[in-house]
Amino acid sequence: MYSDAFCKVYNQFGWNYFPEAFGEQLLTWLHQYQITVHKSLDLACGTGVLCEILAGDGIEASGMDFSEGMIEIAKQRNPEISYEVADMITYRPDEKFDLVTCTGDALNHIMRLEDMDRIFANVSAYLAEGGYFIFDILNEKEVPMAEPIDLDFSETVKAQFMVTHDPDGRINLKTTVYENGVKQFEENIKEIVHDEKAVCELLRKNGFRVEKCANHFLENEGNFSKTWYIIARK
Incomplete structure (x- = not known):
């Protein structure tokens, strides 16, 4: 878990450019493919920047994070968005979501593939049929x-x-x-680097269809990343 001091530094000194950049790409992707999202959930949401971007587009956005410090800041930034402190390995809300995200290499903090398997099983349970699970993981060449x-x-x-x-x-x-x-x-x-093929196999095991695993999110991106972007659909 991030320390309280790190949470404050994270917010104060502008780490927001990561979720801001991805948020704009995500909205472009949703509009490009005419995908309607009513409710979204951001796992490991940090200070809630991605949730704010989605909420600004009319989506009922919510977020969760293991860090109490991050969630405290997220609530202060936008008290109208629903946030909660939880462990995504065991997190299993009753409601359904059209979109679940987990970005900023948050899944690389999960050290064991067995725990990744549990996360995917849980996401499958609270993702609506036809919904999307979108996340990124580190490429070994990136680190x-x-x-x-x-x-x-x-x-x-x-x-x-x-x-x-x-x-x-x-x-x-x-x-x-x-x-x-x-x-x-x-x-x-x-953190730890997970093999992207093993991660995609775990997704399929848990009922997902992997629609994309690439070093870019948008097809017309000029700058490719060393991060793997994975788009999975239930």
Whole structure:
């Protein structure tokens, strides 16, 4: 779980460009294929940015996250959207959704494929027939050990990312935030790369049809990503 300090830094220093960029792509995709979504659920919703984008398009959006700190910020940002704290491995609401999303490599925090299997089984249970489950997972080529990557959030706020691998094959993402040259915060987050073919097989096992597994979301995208985007339909 993210620390409370990281949640505040995440919101304050503008990590929102990830869900903002995907949210615009998702709306473009929905409109392009004339897909009607009445209710959506964002797993591992963070501070709720994607939910806000979908709600702005007239969708009854909701979100859940394991982090109480993230959900607290999400509720403060938009109290009209339904948010709850839960573990997506065991999360199984009674209501049905037309669209379920899980982005920002949130599923790479799930270390075991057995738990991924449980998540897919649960999503299948609360996804409406014909509904879509859309998520991304890391491509192994995206996370090699590398020199620190510097990113400017503003003239005064900078972040540095460092990727390392431990002996067990897990990935450590070290994030350090600086303001006016002074270190404000540091967080180490563990993830693991899952084989995309194994993930797609688990989807099929749980009643999904995999419609897309590619390094781009929109067909006319000029910039391909090293992330796998997976579109599955029940």
